[in-house]
Amino acid sequence: MPAAPTARTLPLAGQSQTETDNEQWVEPIRWVALAVFVVLPVFAFFVQRFAGRVVWTVMIAALPLFIVLIGYHRWRRICPLAFFSQIPVMLRRPGTLKASEWLERNYYYVSFAVFFFSLWLRLIATNGSGASISIFFIIISLAALVTGALYTGKTWCNYFCPVSFIEKIYTEPHGLRTTLNSQCEKCTACKHACPDINEENGYWKEINLTAKRFVYYAFPGLVFGFYFYYYLQAGTWSYYFTRVEGYSGAWVNQPGIIWTAFLPGRDSETAGFFFMQGMPRSLASVLTLAVCALLSFLLFSWLQIFIGAYLRRRETDGDAQRVRHVTFSIAAFTAFLTFYTFAGAPTLWKLPWAIPHLFLILIALTATLTLARRVRRQSKDFAEETLARSILRRWIWDDMQPPRDLHEAFLIHTIRSRENARGAAQTIEIYKEAVRETLANGFVTREEVHLLESLRNQLQIKKSDHDKVMAALADEDRALLSDPARQVTVEKRLQLATYSRALEQFLGKILAADGNADDSFVRQLRSEYRVTEEEHAAVLDDLLGGSRGLAARLAEEIATVERAAKTMQVLDLQKSPTHDFLKDLLRRRRAHSVEILARGLSFSLEEEEAISLRAGLCSPEESERVSVIEQLRASLPQAIADKLLAAYRETSLAESSLPTMTDTLAQRTHSVDPYVRAVALYALGERGAADTKILVRMLGDEHELVRETAAHLKERAEMGADTVGAHDHLITVEKMIALRSAPIFSSLGPGALAELARASREDEYAAGQALCMEGEEGNEVFIILSGEVNVMLRDGLGEKMVNSEVAGGFIGELAVLDPAPRSATLRASEHGAHVLRLGGEAFRNALNADPSIAAGVIRTLAQRLRHPHDE
Ligand code: SF4
Incomplete structure (x- = not known):
């Protein structure tokens, strides 16, 4: 497990320490918001005249700006609907259902549909009718509550709430104000990439969702369509706006409009469209909303193509994700400005002129700042x-x-x-x-x-x-x-961490009271946290310091040992520098696994047993390996010994059933060790067996060396080259193989070899061509890959050869170890020479890091002292 942070928690970027410490001010606002939310339907019911105006042009109109200014997570804690959905949790009767995979993929459509429906309801019923507003508020609160009673966590907030995607559109990826989080006290892992835990993580993880794209692109049009319908219905903006000459803003007070909404229009008030009076209002409004949303989706999809082309011209990283992010940002900016062109206006423009103007300046500033802050983000x-x-x-x-x-x-x-x-x-x-x-x-x-x-x-x-x-x-x-207790998702970790804390407290109480564990309490706890039996067992095991996780880990090490042994046997059938290097890597991995095994079992094994375990596992004889693992039965608990033996047998059988060397190598491209993956892939390439499927997988590998090797093999395959080595320059893995073949570097680990390989460049010299000249400054060592290099000294007007170095040797080290002009000229012999030129600093680093290199250099220097004319 990661070590617990040892120092104080730092504030997030752009956020002051005081803010993170003093979030208590959110709590009173939360209660005020809840009180307003509860009072609002009562007010709407009894004060019909002002119901529409107060609810839609003041409260709802202020909401997006409020969310943007206060920050996503604070709003998530304040939201009154969230409070209703959490009532079952407060009553310790939380829902247990979990959102399905389908919902996880398509929830943007769901919340968008709920929002679409709510807007439509406004146009046909709830806009200017106090009673309808009251009913709407009651129904949506009940929906939140029922969802909370049926589903776990914040399923309502994450999957169904009509405001959920709007909060995100206006604040993703990280809003104007960075806020901590709004995660649940008892996390049940109800949502993948949960935005309450980390909003920006959720944004980048979901950016490629088709549903998200649709909603982001359709939303600005939907907002526009909603307000445009007032004009289409009345044939004049006076139906919507107030205080503009001749305008009435009549919509805010239209009780009973629902009774005619589904009937053919008879007059200007009941008309669907001003130019098509007979169409029912319900049909005309839904058509307007749908068409505008669709056009908006098409417009932004089209815009995305242009943004892509523009970014690819301007930036090197105009990838699909970046293009979508920029288009999302522009869509959000458009929606925000569109909304505030209309929302609130019927009331705002009744106030003294300075107030609406100042308000609009605030809106423009907020939208611009948000756009500027988000568009550059990657x-x-x-x-x-x-x-x-x-x-x-x-x-x-x-x-x-x-x-x-x-x-x-x-x-x-x-x-x-x-x-x-x-x-x-x-x-x-x-x-x-x-x-x-x-x-x-x-x-x-x-x-x-x-x-x-x-x-x-x-x-x-x-x-x-x-x-x-x-x-x-x-x-x-x-x-x-x-180990299920340590599975990798932030929600799962949070869920199990919070469950573990609750269980620990419970166990503490049981132990202190010396009482018996109350099964029903644990069952209740498990159901509140939605923890499976297996997860519960793993958490308990962890809390009690059990060995379950350890056994699994050790079994995996046994499997590694066996895989290495079997692969080395196969590689022995065909000797080559690549196979030698791969064997060396596997030997290192095996030694590492044996060490972990010995350490892991140190509590159970006597020293003698540990020594024989190490020797037995490293044996090339299968019978010896089997024998030491069988012997573990005598010292280990039955369950662990069985697990280790099973892991060994399974691996041995699986490896033995691989029919060819190619199959074995292909399996090793799945190794956790990137060097093993890279060299196994290269070896496959040498056999002409690196197929497209493997190459595609390896091109997406996390390690640069593997990706480089795969890219090289792919390129060779596309060029139709016969052999992997037939190309102008060596790639890193080839340099590593070459370096390792030189005796001086043969004991170096793959990391150091890779570093040397990256610090070196190869050169080809024709017969007689100079690698360096006597008397010149030098800061490079030459490692001879093939051919021969002669050491020449000035002799009168000519040169005489005093020594030579062949493939596998190195030369030129004196000028690097003791900076001084070159003492001799190095020339390629009659057969030419292929060398790696290694920078002095990299060579000195390798020397300092590995005593065996220093010993090799000393040996060579000693030999050269016996032949003093060497460089
Ligand atoms: S994943 Fe956990 S923290 Fe996030 S909403 Fe669900 S229960 Fe709450």
Whole structure:
């Protein structure tokens, strides 16, 4: 589990600490809003004359502006309808149904349909009739309450409420004001990518939903259509507006309009359209709303094409998501301005002229600021901010408070980390914790982590360190898959975390009272949190420090050991540098898994047993591996031993049934280790067996090395090249294979090899061509991939050869280790030479990092001392 944050929680970007601390002011507003909401239908019922005006042109008209100014999450806590939907929870009788997959995909259509229906109702019944308004308010409150009684969590707010998508349209992805969250105290994981937990996460995760696109694009037209209908009905704007010469605003006081709405129109008041009086108002209004919404959808879909073309010309990242985001932003801006061109006007324009004008300035400013703030936003910014915030939550500078502004705080943290030894040492660990937390919350996917390069650069985290972090987290992921208590979605984590807290409290009470566990209470708790039996068992297991999760993890390690052993056997059938490298990687993975097994079982095994376990598991003989696993039965609890043995047998059988080397390699492209994936893929490519399906999958891999290898193989396949190596320049994995073949680098780990490979460039030299000249400055080492390089010294007017170096050797290291002019000229021999030129700094880093390289260099230097004319 991620370590608990050790430092104070930082405010979100753009939000002050005081605001996060003092959200109590929301609570009184919530009660006032509820009181208004309850009083409103009573008022409407008894004061017919002002009902429509107060409800529609004041209260409802003010709502979008209020939501934008106050922020999404605060509104979600204030909303009176949300209160009604939560009454069953307060009464401890919450609903238990969960939204279906269909609803999850299509809920935008549902809430849009409810909103559409509500607008239509306004035009035919509730606009100017106090009694209808009262009934409408009562029905919608009851709908919220009944949904809360049937469905779990905030199903009403998330899936059905007609305002739910409007709140989002005006505030996504992160609104004018960033707010914390409005998550439920008892989370039941009722919604994927829950906006109450994190609005922006929900936005980016759902941006590609077809339903969302439809609603965002149709909404501005629907708003316009609603107000345009007043004109179409009356043939004049005077029906809608007030206080404009000759205008009446009669709609706000039209009791009983419903009685004629479904009948053919007879006069100007009952007409459907002014130009088609006979059409019933109910039909004319629904047609207007539908046509305008549809036209709006088509207009914005068309606009999206132009925005796409424009962005692709202007930006390098004009991808589909960005195009949709920009179009969403423009649609929201249009809808907001359209709404406030009409909403409130019949009452506003009755006030002294300065007030409506000031109000309109406020609207224009709010809309423009919102547009400017949201249009530039990208999912990458969100991912970076989330990770940065997670890093800063682990603020380690006790001598100062974190600044209010996220960027400033991050800057200070970064600078201090660089300057301070403690900070520098902790940076990678903090980074790992932060990546782990962000991944586990589902805010950033593994595939998106590689996009956070600028953040890594600010923290000066090397690519190889990042790769190590990701490899370690990939190992943990396997445990997550087999442990329901740690499954990866932010809702699931919140649900199980809140359930775990409640269960812990209950267990604490039981233990303190020395009493018996009350089953019915736990059942009640489970039903309130919608926790399954399996999840309950996992949480309990976790609380009680059980070994269930551990057993699953160890079983996976046993499987890794067996996979590695079987694959190495297969690779032995055909020797090649690529196969050697892959074997080395698998050996490392196996050693890692054996270590985890030994550590995991250290409580149960004697030292002797642990030693024989390590030796047995690393044996190439299957019988020895089986034997040590069988022996575990004597020391481990039955359940764990059975699980380990089953995992071993299953894996052994699965691996043995792979008919060819190609099948084995294809399986290894699923490894959690990116280096194994990349090299297995390359080996497949060498066999001409990297098919399109594999390549497509690997092109979307989270690791750059795998993607690069896949892209290369795809390119080769498209060019119809016969062999994967037949191309101008080596790709990283090829350089890694070549470097590893040089004895001096043969013991390097894949991360260090990748770093060297990236820091090197290859060159081809014709016979006699100089790699470097005697006397010139040099900061590169040459690793000879093929051919031969001669060491030449000046001799009078000519040169004489004093030594040579062949493939697998390196040369030119003296000028790097002890900066001085080159002491000799290096020339390709008569067969030419293919070399990797390695930057001095990368070489020195490798030397410092791995003692075996230093030993290799010393050995070579010693040999050269015996042959003093070497460079
Ligand atoms: S997912 Fe959890 S926090 Fe979000 S609305 Fe549902 S119950 Fe509340």
